[in-house]
Amino acid sequence: MKRSHSSHSSSPITPQTTTVPLSLPDHLPPSSLPIIPYHSKIVASLDKNDCCVLTSSTGSGKTTTVPFLIYKEHRLFKEHSKLKVTCTQPRRVACTSVASYVSSLCSVPLGTLIGYNIRFDNCTTPQTVISYQTDYMLLRSSSSSYGRLFPEYGCIIIDEAHERSLGSDFVCSLVKQAMIARNYPRFLKDDSDITSLSSEIKSLRRIVRKRKLPPLKVIVMSATISSETFSKYFSTPNMQAKVLSIPGKTHRIDVCYLSEACEDFVEGCVEASLRLHCSYEEGDILCFLPGREEIDSAVYMLRKLLKEREEEGKSSYVSEDKVEEVKGKNINVLTEPTDGAVVLPLYSSLSPSQQQQIFLPLPANCHRRIIISTNIAETSLTLSNVIYVVDSGLEKKKVLTQTGVGVLRTEVISKASAVQRSGRCGRVRPGLAIRMYRELEFEGFKPVQRPEIEGASxxxxxxxxxxxxxxxxxxxxxxxxxxxxxxxxxxxxxxxxxxxxxxxxITPYGEKMSKLPVDVEWANLVLKSEGYGCVKEVLTSVAMLSAENIFYRPTDEREAAKAAQKHRRFSSFEGDIPSLRSVYETWEKETIYVDPSLPNVAKRYRQLQSSKNLKIPSPEWCSRNYINSRSVAKAHSVRFQLHDICKNLYMNVESSCGSEGYVDYLKCVCEGLSHQIALRSVVSSDSSEGSSSQRPQGKYKTLSGIEVNVHPNSTMFQRNPAPSAVVFTEIIVTKKTYITGVTQVKKDWVTEFHPDR
Missing domain, CATH: 1.10.10 (Arc Repressor Mutant, subunit A)
Structure with a gap:
């Protein structure tokens, strides 16, 4: 490896329901966070300017302290006591963990004065004055002319703006319009300048005058940001967006590159993490991998190797051959600390309780965490005890192909992201970052990541x-x-x-689609279900697909075999979507259990159905069947919300095709996802007699011409004979191009919905 040099939380609490006098403290507890000495400067800048662009390193305290500071110190909230502060985040885990942490700092129950709002889990009340919410939840609350003015907020903070997510960029656009409309006429020299306003803002301004709305303050902040881009965008001819740069506090960080390319980046990252664990003193290790599958594989390999090392007397050397060899060994892998370390995965589809394990205190027999994460840990979370970083240089991005199909690809990160990842270490003492690529490759990285709006639907x-x-x-x-x-x-x-x-x-049908908090294709499927008399079945299917990670698939060979056997009882011959539906319906029949730590929506359901027992997954039932209990609990909450919305749309939410109407259900899925159809490829094979025959293969081609393979985790994998036509839910590109959520449909239906085929 070549070496170069560059200078560069606490445990969340569980939501509470106790009744206490509600008031925020005047100040947060004393802290050495770098941002604290700049609090008065931030308030003064926002007083003079309607928008501030705030830049500071990760862990400086922006996300946790600025919303509280503005609410308590800015005069706008003293003059208008009903105004609130919200802070948007691109990721759900940041909303839940930060809201939990700040509420604990303020000694108020989570969901009262301080709360969060993410898709299918709104942990706020009318009392909430400081909220953390995803970009899309703020957008959904603005789906009207009046809502576009964000009337309940006095300050909107757009965090992690450098990530340039589609939601964050669109929030910037709407917030800018609301800011100009609510702060007029300060943006104009005199009334004659009203012609400089767009017709959109003029229309909003009329609502502001009618409703007498107070001004709106905006803060755009991030650890790494192109401040010029945002200050220029939010500035007007008569008011500039103020840029505030707050220096961070980090120790020296050594950055190492590979001398030659790494053949298998997962194995390479595992080996690098093990060498750090064996050779360096205490301190957490943070390893970045692109996605869930790579992370699960790395976590499994690390746990096995640590267990072997502990059993063999803690040899200080772990060879490359050992990393390769362990992939095929059959040993029972524990999730408890092994060899003084606990290995933890971190990605967005984990349940909140699983994600929060990274914040829990270490057990007595453990001196470090090895956290294997997606880019979720790049900026959204502050992990204060990380001393070592291993960076694969890769991330997963969903992009739109020329034919309009969304594809999940593994892509190289930007230079800014690489610097951000390296900067995760060195917060408490000098750190070391190992980049699993050559320095020459790094020089070829793009300076900043491409805005999502360029590639997304x-x-x-x-x-x-x-x-x-x-x-x-x-x-x-x-x-x-x-x-x-x-x-x-x-x-x-x-x-x-x-x-x-x-x-x-927009049509009345489009208005209905907009009410459903899912992708437009899924919304279309839900609305189509009424015509087929299978609303109940489709709601269940969409809810289960929204939850992700329903099936627990151990990487240990023996456990994996047991899991596969249990999963077969849910497996439907028709494919993945009916199989997910089977899990939910089987659980409904076989288990009834009330969990005290339900998601917020499920608690509401329990209140509405007080005379009935609320079904949620029994941990014992889920463990016995290798099902992720939190995922099914989430699906149950999602299903209730969708049921509630459909009922408000006057749909017959109790319509069911039952076991007799499976064909109607599958045809509904086919029509609802008619743009996500793949047709089986056939290969001509010559016999010894010279004749030619068509042999069906497990390979498909989408209607847009993409050649795909059925994912190995699909119930349709290696089906013989393979169905002539299938629908799918997602395309994933790794070494091959795979389709997931594969469900067989009739070729006649494809012709019916696509007459040109």
Whole structure:
């Protein structure tokens, strides 16, 4: 390895329900956070300017202290006592963990004065004055002309803006319009300058005058950010967005590169993490891998190797051959600390309780955590005891192909992300970052990551804009305007789904779709289900697909075999979506259990159904069947919310096709996901007699022409004969291109929904 040099929390609490006098303290507990000495400067800057762009290193205290500071110290909240502060985050785990931490600092129950709001879990009340919510939850609350003004907030803080997520960029656009409308006429020299306002803002301004709304303050903040991009965007001819740069406090960080390319990045990261554990003193290790599958594999390998090392007397050397050899060994792997370390995965689809394990105190016999994470740990969370970082240089991104199909790809990170990852160590003492790529490769990285708006589908955003009354999407003031081609592609998708008419105006069907907090394709499937008489079955299917990670698949060979045997009882011949439905329906029949730590929505369900027992997954039932209990609990909450929304849309939510109507259910799935169909490929094979025959293969081609394979975890994997046509839920690109959520449908249905096929 070559070496170069660069200078560069606490445990969350569980939501409480006790009744206590509610008031926030005047000040947060004393702290040495770098941002604390700058508090008065931040308040003064926001007093003079309507927007501040705040930059500081990760862990400086921006996310945890600035919302509280603004609410308690800024005069706007003293003059208008009903105004609130919200802080947006690109990831759910940041919302839940930060809200928990800040509520504990303020000694108030989570969900009262301080709360969070993420999809399918709203942990706020009318009392909540400081909230942390995902970008999309703030967007959904603004789906009207009045809502676009964010009337309940006096300050909106857009955190982690450098990530340039689609939701964050769109929040910037809407918040800018609301800020100008609510702060007028300070943005204009005199009334004659009103012509400089867009028709959109003029319309919003009329609502502001009518409702007498107070000013709106905005803070854009991040650890690494192109401050010029945001200050320029939020500035007007008569008011500049103030840029505040607060120095962080870090120790020296040594950065190492590989001298030659790594053949298998997962094995390479495992080996590097083990060498750090064996050779260096105490301190947590943070390893970045692109996705869940790679993380699960690395966690399994590390736990096995640590167990072997402990049993063999703690040899200080772990060879590359040993890492390769352990993949095939059959030993029982424990999740408890082994060899003085605990190995923990971290990715967004883990349950909140699983994610929060990284914050729990270490057991007595353990001196370090080895955390294997996606880019979720890059900026969203502060891990104060990390001394060593292992960076694969990769991340997973969902991009839109030329044909309009979303594909999950593994891509190289940017230079800014690499610097951000290295900066996660060295907070408490000098740190070491190992980059699993050559320095020459690093020099070829893009300076910053590409904004998501360049590669993502805009269908949901355009539908939301139309519900807000924004008619001219092409000339809308985006932070970074998408191409006209991408916007037209979004309109084409919505037109195909009957969400907009030939004049590109939203239809009543599109209005219904916008009420459902899922992707437009899933919303279409839910609405189609009423015509097929299978609303109950489709709600269950969509809820289970939203939950993710329903099946627990151990990587240990013996345990994996047991799990596969248990999972077979849920396996449906028709494919993955019916199999997920089977899990839920089997659980409903076989278990009834009331959990005191239910998600917020499920608690509401329990209150509404006080005369009935609330079914949620029994841990024993789930453990016995190798099912993720938290995922099924989430699916149950999601299903209730979707049921509630559909009921408000006057749908017959009790319509069910039952066991007799499986064909109707599958045809509904086919029509609802008609843009996500793949047809089986056939290969001509010559016999010895010279004749030619067609042999079906487990390979498919999507309607848009992408050649794909059925994912190994699918119930349809290696099906013989393979179905002639299937629908799928996602395309994943690794060494091969896979489809997941594979469900067989009839070829006749494909022809019916696509007459040109």
């Amino acid at each position: 805009l269908s949901n955003v355009v539908l939301l804009m139309l519900t807000m009354g924004i008619k001219d999407c092409i000339n809308f003031d985006f932070l970074q305007p998408p191409s006209e081609k991408k916007l037209l592609k979004a309109f084409h998708t919505l037109h195909r789904l009957k969400a907009v008419n030939d004049s590109m105006e």
